[in-house]
Amino acid sequence: MNQALHHDLKRQRFWRHFAVHALSAIGLIAVFAGLYDVFFPDVAGGVGTWLTIATVMLALIYAAWRSWPRPIEEQYETPNVKIRLVRGNILDQDADHLVIGMQTTFDTEPPRIVERTSLQAQFVEKIYGGDTRRLDANLDQALSGATPIGTITKPGKTKVYEVGTVAVLDHAARRIFCVAYSEMDKKNVARSSIENVWRGLDQLWREVTDHANGGTVAVPVIGGGLARLSQILPAQDSIRFIILSFMFACRRERVCEELKIVVQPAQYDRLDRLEIQAFLMSLRAS
Known part of the structure; x- marks a missing residue:
């Protein structure tokens, strides 16, 4: 990791954007998961743990992609x-x-x-x-x-x-x-x-x-x-x-x-x- 990138990752602005994007992604996935559960309750019932893990992972990947420092x-x-x-x-x-x-x-x-x-x-x-x-x-x-x-x-x-x-x-x-x-x-x-x-x-x-x-x-x-x-x-x-x-x-x-x-x-x-x-x-x- 070069010095400039390390400097950017220590900024509060990066982590603030990261948190906003991660929470937004979790909220969006939760909405779709809730709708899916309404229409297909028997299918979604047994995947709660895995769905939670997948949701968190996808949210973190999305937040990193949106917040990662790019050319200015x-x-x-x-x-x-x-x-x-x-x-x-x-x-x-x-x-x-x-x-x-x-x-x-x-x-x-x-x-x-x-x-x-x-x-x-x-x-x-x-x-x-x-x-x-x-x-x-x-x-x-x-x-x-x-x-x-x-x-x-x-x-x-x-x-x-x-x-x-x-x-x-x-x-x-x-x-x-x-x-x-x-x-x-x-x-x-x-x-x-x-x-x-x-x-x-x-x-x-x-x-x-x-x-x-x-x-x-x-x-x-x-x-x-x-x-x-x-x-x-x-x-x-x-x-x-x-x-x-x-x-x-x-x-x-x-x-x-x-x-x-x-x-x-x-x-x-x-x-x-x-x-x-x-x-x-x-x-x-x-």
């Missing part, structure tokens, strides 16, 4: 879109398009400006082979139509763009959406807020609508790490935040065919994944 995903009809939660590194995904969080200054240089352990630094290394000059040139081209709202005196880049600005980069056959949802101070310390994350996500979906041409869009958990929002917006809440903003955008206009939320293994193993699946299912009725 949901397909919707209105809007016609699929949302999936996966464990891994976003840079290893085979999605059609990727989302990378950045600051409003779009700094790229590790480790002097950008922490080497951050997703942004990994993006520079893995996608651009550590070539920050080429990435900066691509960002400048992507931002050529955006007007900076000011400047800041600090090491690194000094032009400041509005929160929610998205630089759309072409990389091979896919696009990479670099969304600015955190702000740098004069010491190059990045900070964000829930309002900034929401604005960033709202603008992100608009840009995805305009440039992605459908397909699957992979997005990381937004707000933790260097944005310093993990205490205010932990991974569990951030995932719900992303899902809600995406569903609102999809009801406005078609964004893409599938949203894949990629969660780092350490975070994924701590999630209440059954709760997230329940949250996804709850959006069907809304």
